Amino acid sequence: MLLQGKKIVLGISGSIAAYKAPELVRQLVKKGAEVQVILTEGGQQFVTPLALATVSRREVMLSMTDNSQWHNHVALGLWADLFIIAPCSANLLGKMANGLCDNMLLATYLSARCETAIAPAMDLDMWQHPAVQHNISRLKANGNYIIDPETGELASGLTGQGRMAAPENIVSWAERYFYQQRPPLQTALVTAGPTYEPIDPVRFIGNHSTGKMGIALAEALADAGYSVRLVLGPSSCSTRHPGIETIPVTDAASMYEACHRYFPQAEIAILAAAVADFTPVSVAEQKIKKGTDETMQLHLAQTRDILASLGKIKTGTQKLVGFALETNDALDNARAKLERKQADYIVLNTLQDAGAGFGHDTNKVTILSRQGTVTELPLQSKKDIARAIVNHILIS
Numbered sequence: 089m090l091l092q093g094k095k096i097v098l099g100i101s102g103s104i105a106a107y108k109a110p111e112l113v114r115q116l117v118k119k120g121a122e123v124q125v126i127l128t129e130g131g132q133q134f135v136t137p138l139a140l141a142t143v144s145r146r147e148v149m150l151s152m153t154d155n156s157q158w159h160n161h162v163a164l165g166l167w168a169d170l171f172i173i174a175p176c177s178a179n180l181l182g183k184m185a186n187g188l189c190d191n192m193l194l195a196t197y198l199s200a201r202c203e204t205a206i207a208p209a210m211d212l213d214m215w216q217h218p219a220v221q222h223n224i225s226r227l228k229a230n231g232n233y234i235i236d237p238e239t240g241e242l243a244s245g246l247t248g249q250g251r252m253a254a255p256e257n258i259v260s261w262a263e264r265y266f267y268q269q270r271p272p273l274q275t276a277l278v279t280a281g282p283t284y285e286p287i288d289p290v291r292f293i294g295n296h297s298t299g300k301m302g303i304a305l306a307e308a309l310a311d312a313g314y315s316v317r318l319v320l321g322p323s324s325c326s327t328r329h330p331g332i333e334t335i336p337v338t339d340a341a342s343m344y345e346a347c348h349r350y351f352p353q354a355e356i357a358i359l360a361a362a363v364a365d366f367t368p369v370s371v372a373e374q375k376i377k378k379g380t381d382e383t384m385q386l387h388l389a390q391t392r393d394i395l396a397s398l399g400k401i402k403t404g405t406q407k408l409v410g411f412a413l414e415t416n417d418a419l420d421n422a423r424a425k426l427e428r429k430q431a432d433y434i435v436l437n438t439l440q441d442a443g444a445g446f447g448h449d450t451n452k453v454t455i456l457s458r459q460g461t462v463t464e465l466p467l468q469s470k471k472d473i474a475r476a477i478v479n480h481i482l483i484s
Contacts, residue, residue, distance in 0.1 A: 090263040090330070092120030097168040097200070099193040100140070102130020104243045105175035105209035105252035109135050112174060112255035113143045119259065124164060125149065126193045130177070152192050161192055165199030170262060173197070174235070175209030175252040178220050184232075185223035205233040205265070207258055212248035235261050264330040273331075276314040277354040278306040279347065279361035279394070281321030283340045287386065288372035295362050299323035301411075301451060302360035304474035306332050309356070312478055317354070319346045321361055340364050340391035347394050351401070356481065358409040359395050360435075367391050399430030407481060409433040422456050432458050433481060455480055 096116060100109045109125075116123050125140045126149040137148040149160055173180070173193070180193070184206075189195050197204060206227060214220060215237060224234060235258055239249045253261070280302020284292040303325055306318040310331030318327065319335045321343060327334065335350070337343045340363050351357055366388035376384075395410045402408050410431045412422045415438065422436040436454040452467040455477065461484075465476050 090119075090266045091116065091259075094121045094262075094266060095124075095167055095169045096121050096262070097124050097126060097164055097171045097196060098144075099126045099128075099171065099173040099176075099197070100131040100135065101128050101173065101175060101177045101180040101193065102133060103175040103177045103209040103252070104134055106131045106134035108252060108255055109174070110139050110143050112258055113140060115255050115259045116262070117144065119263070121262075122146075124168070126164075126196055128180070128191050128193050130179075149192050149196075152195060161195035161199050164196050165201060168200060168202045170202055170265065171197065171200045171204040172207070172258065172262065173204065174207035174258055176206045178208075178210045178214050178217075181206070181208060181220060181223045181227070185226040185230075203231070203233065203265070205235055205258075205261065207235040207253050208237050208250075209252035210237075210250050211242050211244050212246050212250045215248075215250040233261075233265070260328055260330070267330040270313075273313055273315040274355045275353050276306075276309045276316045277319070277347065277350050277357040278302055278309065278316060279319045279321075279343060279359045279363075280306065281323040281325075282362050283321045283338065283343055283364045283391075285339050285364045285367040285391075286371045287368050288374065288376045290375050293364060293366070293368070294322075295364070297321070297323075297362035299325045299361075300449065301470050301474065302358075303327050304470045305358050305360055305477065307471070308474040308478040309358070311475075312482065314356070317350045319343055319350070319361070321363075340367055340394075344392050344394050344397070347398060351398050351406075354406065356407045356409070357398060358411075358477075358481075359398075360411045362413070363394060364391055393429070395429045395431060402430065407432045409435065409477075409481060412436045414438050419454070419456075419462075422454070426456055426458065435477060453477070457484065 100106050113123050123144045124146055125144050140148050183194055189198055235253045237250050238253050240251050241247050242250050281299030282295045282297040284294045286292050306316045307327055307329050310316045310329050316332045318332050319337055335346050337346055369387040369389050398408055408431045410429055412425050412434050414421050418436055418438045422434045426434040434456045450467055451470050451473045453465050455463040
């Protein structure tokens, strides 16, 4: 996890958005971060130190004049891996931009050796005021990151930009920040979802794949330290993992081209997409109208086999993993596919297993290796199955 063990100082100023701070702390802690809260006097009007201490599991820093806390701004500035100020009011923005220091939060900000991310929160007209924008520009020039406020209903009743970024979006920003600090990673390629083979401008041949399994595999690889390219067919599912670059495609031909573009740079490739085996020979330029005939014939041609084509160009240092969805003679068909496609592993699942296959949040699979091993994984969530598959492949 990207935030595991990271030391984060969270500064909270006097804004109504401070009511969101306990949820922000909770999410950071859930991701494995150590969070030390600094709460200004104004912030205490909107959220209590007790609530923040409860979710952070640490005493909240409040005052420079407290004999037990006054010197902590120096220690915290050395301790932190990242300083987040959320919410940051217009008043606090102005003080930070001009180097003022009249509370514990500002003293820690001026002492911090780590990077600072600022999540402003204020009303629409305040956010747009030239003085505030001048202060934002000055803070950026000083090397601070700005997590832009979001657009929505504001405390004043107006609607516009000014509300503090949602806690989950601030957490995602922090994950991206720490991801970018990591050294260069090994790369992986994952395919997911269905393909849609066009018949005319509004119709296609497709399947019931959701892409959930492939996305879970991409996230498991990214969590394991890989920089992942996810070639994703048409799907309502997506990922926000900062270690994943999503390449959207539509049909088998575009998925084939994307895989061949990125496979040479990948140390591991997992092809979990449900790619169409056939595609219409010709695509009508206009919507096909219903005629007097009660039947319609489609002429289909085989699509290019992505797994087999990558198996032919795979180097000895690359691992290639395919998926097989079978309805009968599952093991025999999977073994044959493993050899025929020159893959290193085949992950087999079957529609005969309850809770497995398309559309479910769970899966049950069997992993076949080129060395002849057969490993069965019990029914579990697709996220857990993905982690088990990745762990199996990486250590074998």
